Amino acid sequence: MPNGRLLLTAVVAWASLFLVLAAWALASPVGSGPDESNHHAKAAATVRGQFVGEPTGDQGVTTVRVPVDVADPQGPTPCFRFDPDASADCAPPFADRDGTVEVRTGVGSYDPVYYLLVGWPTLLADGEQAYLGVRLVSAALVAALFSVVLVVAAALRRDRALPAAAAVALTPMALYLGGLVNPNSVEVAACAALAAVAWLLVHDGDGRRRGRWLTLLVACGVLAGTMRTTSPLLVLLVVLGVLLTDPPASVRLLRTRPALVALGAAVVLLVPAVAWTLLVAGPAGYIPSSPERLGPVEAALRTVGLLPEYGIQMVGILGWFDTHLPPVVLAGWVLAAGAVLVAGLGTSRRHRPGVVLLLAACVLLPVLVQAAGAGEYGIIWQGRYGLPLACATVLVAGLVAGSDVVRPPAVRRLTVVLWSAAVLGHAAAFATAYRRYSVGEGRPASLVLEGAGWQAPGGPVLVSVAFVVGLLGTATLAVSLSRRPLGPTNIRQVSGEGPTSTKGDA
Numbered sequence: 208m209p210n211g212r213l214l215l216t217a218v219v220a221w222a223s224l225f226l227v228l229a230a231w232a233l234a235s236p237v238g239s240g241p242d243e244s245n246h247h248a249k250a251a252a253t254v255r256g257q258f259v260g261e262p263t264g265d266q267g268v269t270t271v272r273v274p275v276d277v278a279d280p281q282g283p284t285p286c287f288r289f290d291p292d293a294s295a296d297c298a299p300p301f302a303d304r305d306g307t308v309e310v311r312t313g314v315g316s317y318d319p320v321y322y323l324l325v326g327w328p329t330l331l332a333d334g335e336q337a338y339l340g341v342r343l344v345s346a347a348l349v350a351a352l353f354s355v356v357l358v359v360a361a362a363l364r365r366d367r368a369l370p371a372a373a374a375v376a377l378t379p380m381a382l383y384l385g386g387l388v389n390p391n392s393v394e395v396a397a398c399a400a401l402a403a404v405a406w407l408l409v410h411d412g413d414g415r416r417r418g419r420w421l422t423l424l425v426a427c428g429v430l431a432g433t434m435r436t437t438s439p440l441l442v443l444l445v446v447l448g449v450l451l452t453d454p455p456a457s458v459r460l461l462r463t464r465p466a467l468v469a470l471g472a473a474v475v476l477l478v479p480a481v482a483w484t485l486l487v488a489g490p491a492g493y494i495p496s497s498p499e500r501l502g503p504v505e506a507a508l509r510t511v512g513l514l515p516e517y518g519i520q521m522v523g524i525l526g527w528f529d530t531h532l533p534p535v536v537l538a539g540w541v542l543a544a545g546a547v548l549v550a551g552l553g554t555s556r557r558h559r560p561g562v563v564l565l566l567a568a569c570v571l572l573p574v575l576v577q578a579a580g581a582g583e584y585g586i587i588w589q590g591r592y593g594l595p596l597a598c599a600t601v602l603v604a605g606l607v608a609g610s611d612v613v614r615p616p617a618v619r620r621l622t623v624v625l626w627s628a629a630v631l632g633h634a635a636a637f638a639t640a641y642r643r644y645s646v647g648e649g650r651p652a653s654l655v656l657e658g659a660g661w662q663a664p665g666g667p668v669l670v671s672v673a674f675v676v677g678l679l680g681t682a683t684l685a686v687s688l689s690r691r692p693l694g695p696t697n698i699r700q701v702s703g704e705g706p707t708s709t710k711g712d713a
Contacts, residue, residue, distance in 0.1 A: 216684070220354035220684055221350050221351055222677075223676075223677045224354055224681055225347055226677025227350075227678050228346035228349055228382060230674035231346070231637070232386035233664050233673075236298060237285070239526050240384075240387035241589070241591070242313060243387050243389060244282065244283050245312040247341060248279070249315060249326075250326030250329065250341055251273040251277050252273050253319045254327050259315060259487060260312055262491070266492050266494065267491065268313055269312060270310065270311050270312070272308070273308065273310055275302045275305070276303060276305075277301075277333055280301055281299065282310075285527075287644070288526070288529060289528075291529050291648040292649045294644065294645060294660040301333070301335055316491035317435070317436075317488060318434065318483045320430075321390035321433070325344045328340025329341060338388075345385075346385055348393055349393055350396075352427065353396045353399060355404065355423065355427065357370065357685060357688060359406070360689075361688050361691070363410075365410070366406075366610060367609060367618045367691075368609020369403060369609075370626070370689045371605060371621045372602045373602065373605075374629040375601050376597075376598045376599075376601040377629070378594070381598060391591055391592070391595075393434055394434035394595045397428075397431030398427075398595035398596065399602060401427040401431055405446055406603065408420055408424065408460060409452065410452070410456065410606075425469050425473045425476070428442045428446065431445075432477045433477075433479075433480040437572070439477055442477070444565065445596065448600070448603055452558045452607055453557060454560075495584045497586040498585065501582065502581075504578070507578040513588075517588065518541060521590040521591065523540075526640075533639060539632060543625065547601050547608065548566060558611060562600070565603055566600055573588045573593055576588060618689060622686055623689075634678065638652075641670075644660075645667070656668075
């Protein structure tokens with residue numbers, strides 16, 4: 208595809224996705240995201256030169272000093288948490304005075320990269336405007352990373368399945384997180400982009416543009432790898448999973464000089480993230496999430512029992528686990544994801560190992576993490592921690608299914624069906640969350656339009672219109688990409704050694 212069309216795809220994808228994420232940013236009350244005020248305080252402190260918080264006597268908790276008019280007046284937890292019938296209008300206003308205040312945070316030891324990227328609006332504004340500014344900057348970054356998936360879909364010349372897989376991979380939780388202050392959101396989007404670009408390089412390598420895609424691969428991998436403690440491991444698993452979907456092609460790719468240079472650059476650039484984890488974040492500890500302390504075997508077994516709950520959380524239990532989506536939305540997404548994974552496992556032997564590795568990692572990672580740490584911290588895992596890997600797994604499984612199992616005409620029809628269902632599911636999630644925070648889950652939804660309770664900046668109509676326009680724009684673009692003609696059949700492999708065959712529409 209010509210560079211101009213790829214650029215147009217990138218612009219439309221980013222603008223559409225940013226509208227969706229910005230709507231979530233405005234429609235979510237201050238502090239309503241998981242641990243969000245902790246992350247906001249860390250961002251405000253980091254851009255002021257405080258890369259590590261001061262230790263306290265409490266495990267995993269540090270303190271940072273930020274301007275009074277920037278700090279969330281509710282502290283680390285909002286007044287409406289854990290009560291779905293409580294409206295967010297109970298929250299006090301931001302302070303309107305000069306000076307600084309010491310704020311306790313559970314993320315003071317986290318890698319500073321994300322917070323440096325998003326925290327600068329707190330230097331230009333104060334109060335709720337600064338808070339929303341940080342959210343919107345983070346949303347712009349997440350939208351850019353998610354748009355890479357659709358740009359790759361536009362660039363692929365032999366596969367149309369990526370837009371359909373993206374409809375399933377981009378769960379309500381993934382988009383909801385994208386509108387909040389939380390490095391987990393960038394981690395999810397960057398791992399999705401990483402999987403898509405790695406697939407293009409392995410399965411549809413274009414020698415003329417290979418250097419650009421490798422540069423993008425390194426950028427996504429380094430960004431994903433600097434977000435959280437387990438992020439470097441997730442990057443390694445995603446890349447390895449894609450490489451194992453076609454080992455011969457992967458070996459040819461890794462023998463090329465540009466790929467070796469990119470690999471070396473990625474390793475060097477990820478060294479600081481790994482060092483930070485080993486020297487700063489790890490020794491600082493984590494906030495215990497449950498009172499019980501379990502041995503490795505008991506923790507592993509307990510985690511296995513929690514895996515279905517983690518799966519539901521990855522689709523969407525919003526806020527402080529107090530905002531549940533309609534059951535039909537949860538069930539529909541779980542069934543769709545299960546169908547994609549089963550189709551991915553039903554592929555040829557050459558492609559199957561990559562899907563098996565990624566799926567096994569989705570299951571085993573929380574088990575191993577909690578087996579190692581439950582004796583000191585209790586049960587700390589949440590479904591969203593595994594969402595970066597799960598999102599990448601669904602994309603890869605969908606791509607291999609589109610290569611081996613599902614024929615192109617069926618892929619086109621599936622894309623329309625899946626995105627139509629996804630639009631309805633995302634709209635239901637947005638409406639459910641807005642009602643919960645505006646007037647409470649137990650009160651009539653009509654009160655929202657009457658102006659009762661908490662209201663988003665600009666009101667419910669404005670944010671709803673932005674959300675719907677962005678969502679329809681994303682879906683329309685995805686469907687159009689699934690209908691484009693396949694590329695020529697005489698493209699060359701990444702090694703440049705002869706032609707490869709391309710699956711036709713028959």
